[in-house]
Amino acid sequence: MPMSSDTETSVPLPDYEVEQYFPREHLDESPEEVRRLRDRYGYIRAYFKRHPSGHRDLQRWLNQARVGTTYDIYLTQSIKLALITTLVGAVLGGVAAVVLARLGILANVSSPLRLGLSSGLIAPLLQYKVAILAWALVLLAGLIFGGGTYYARYYIPKSRAEMRGRSIDILLPHAIVYMYALSHGGMSFLEVIRSVAEADDYGEVSREFEMIARDMELFGNDLFTALRNSRNLTPSLNFEQFLDDLLSVLDSGGDVTAFLDRESSTYLEEARDEQEEFIETLSMLSEVFVAAFVAAPLLLIVTLMVISFLGGDTLVQLYALNYLIFPLGMALFLLLVDVLSAPYTQDTVETQHDVTVVEEIRDAISDAATVIRREIERTRAERWGDGSAVASDGGIVDVRYDTYRRSNVLYTLRDLVGNPVDLMKRQPYLSAIVTVPLALAALVAVLVLGLATPTLDAMLANPYNTTVWLAVVPFGIVAVPLMVFHEMRVRRERNLERRFPDTLNLLSSANQMGISLVESLALVARWSNGALADELRALRNDIRWNHDAHAALMAFAKRLGVPQLSRVIRLIASGGRTSGDLSRVLSVAAEDTRNRYKLEKSRRRAMGSYIAIVVIGYFVYLFVILMLGASYLAPLAEMTVPETSAANGQSLPIGISSIPISSYHMVFLHSALIQAIGSGLLAGKLADNSALSGLKYALGLAALALVAFALV
DSSP: OOSSHHHHHHHOOOOHHHHHHHHHOOOOOHHHHHHHHHHHOHHHHHHHHOOOOGGGHHHHHHHTTTOOHHHHHHHHHHHHHHHHHHHHHHHHHHHHHHHHHHOOOOOTTOOOOGGGGGGGHHHHHHTTTHHHHHHHHHHHHHHHHHHHHHHHHHHHHHHHHHHHHHHHHHHHHHHHHHHHHHHHHHHHHHHHHHHHHOOOOGHHHHHHHHHHHHHHHHHHHOOHHHHHOOOOHOOOOHHHHHHHHHHHHHHHHHOOHHHHHHHHHHHHHHHHHHHHHHHHHHHHHHHHHHHHIIHHHHHHHHHEEEETTTTTHHHHHHHIIIIIIIIHHHHHHHHHHHHHHGGGGOHHHHHHHHHHHHHHHHHHHHHHHHHHHHHHHHHHHHHSSSSSOOOOOBBBOHHHHHHHHHHHHHHHHHHHHHHEEEEHHHOOGGGHHHHHHHHHHHHHHHHHSOOOOOOOOHHHHHOOOOOOOIIIIHHHHHHHHHHHHHHHHHHHHHHHHHHHHHHHHHHHHHHHHOOHHHHHHHHHHOOEEEEEHHHHHHHHHHHHHHHOOOHHHHHHHHHHHHHHHHHHOOOOOOOOHHHHHHHHHHHHHHHHHHHHHHHHHHHHHHHHHHHHHHHHHHHHHHHHHHHHIIIIOOOOOOOOOOOHHHHOOOOOOOGGOOOOOHHHHHHHHHHHHHHHHHHHHHHHHHHOOOGGGGGGHHHHHHHHHHHHHHHO
16 A cells, blocks of 8 residues: 655654654553652652653753753752742742731722622622732732743753754854865764864864764764764754755765865855844844833933922832833843854853963962972971871872972962963953952042042932942943953954964965975964964974974964964864875865954944944933933022022922922933943944943943033
């Protein structure tokens, strides 16, 4: 009988693949089987194991997100966490109910039951209205906290899997170029897979190939099965398509090297399309920011001023909007942009570089502590022992070795402490070690000298001077050095990224003419200048003295500390080790570096107009705030008091005497500064995908606001 559907004619997946990724149905629902499951797994987990059909998507998301657990364990943990948050929510709801009851708010709430029931049924419940509403608030808060926790945890793996998929799509073209260079050098495809799996520079793509390598080495699967398993599990459609095409080439015995060469260009176009979509998303977010945090604050402030003019008390709402809602909203908006940008940052190497700086400091401190401990052990051995006593760490107390170790630690500490500026260039956040104590000292000096008083009355009386001395000066002490060191590092990295492709092309041309790598480096360094020339000379000397090009290149990448170049240098190091045609490897590396630089440059160019929108939006906000202060608050402040006006036969408009003019002056100044910082950080996030890059915009806009308020 002929097959009637595609699913019947297609080759089914092997059983072990289906079992690996999806839970199976428990067909045996006998009381003995249910009791056995409950005794083994508990009631909650046994229930989920008996009903797996509704959680197949969750299991796939968990596998794709590399959570490393099964759906039943994950859901059981979610239930336990939801119960805890339910209790927390109930407690918070109870606290809120007590506060509202003491304020009389619950007692004044009108019951909606009056609309549908007779007063005879309502009357017995009215005397318990406060208790009923309080318990309803407790239950509602508990349900919101518990239900929100459970459903958030249920869909978090999906979000993480999607983010992994986007990260794979961004890094896949560069990983394929790396594979092409290794394959072109004659390395077997199995070794290529292992090399990519060990190359942490390629982020989530490395993790995908690590799974393939583990599938073969640990579980004994063949290459086709391992590739098919990874293909079924990956969250990236591009990587899935790449593995499908790779399996076809391997199965037909095609040229893998030529295939990788073609695929690198194809997926580079995919990466460009992904970036264009991401830029469109950022453009939409910039427009949302202007509408939500520029236009909306102005509208609400004007509305509250009108209400205050009519005699209403709007101070609480004004303070809540300016000091809580809008700052928190801008922080959450920046967090949203950061989450959406995470797959496109390609910051695996940058993170490792920053960690390396911290590790250097930690290792130096640890070595110093070890030396001190061994000095104590040596002194104890000289006084009470025989000179060969065993130290506390298990080693032998040896004077000569300890002298060498002490000298090495002193040299390391002297190098770190003696050149703190270089350390802060490598990791700008370390500047806070110096600037935060200076900011606190400046704050103490302001209080001691009486330049400002940290009270609400002083802030209302003179908001400009008080804000500058108590907030702006400490913030500037911390932010300016951080901004300077960050910009120095970014400028150095961009110069290296811009010049590195041409340097690689020169090296490739020199190598084609028969010049060795060492002499090529000397030739290129001679015609270069700046930090790149110095590093090329150091690389040449390292290869000449130690005769290990691979180790020298990896040390070169570490010294550069540029995230985007580390992958290229690894490509040269690994490709040069396996290939006799080094010029081809250098050409491939140059093209990869140039493509990556073009992607970053096109993003900065495309986002320039949207940065201008954010900055111009702030200019509009500042102008309107200044005009409100000059044209509305200033005339009101010059008006006579009601008694004098009444004595002269004049009358003031309704509620003029109740307008908190000093509070509005303070709020206008603070809102301008808060908007300056928020808009500046967002501009940096849009331009360079880094909030630190927005410090220069934030400081410039804040300085403009201070000058404007000082002049108006």
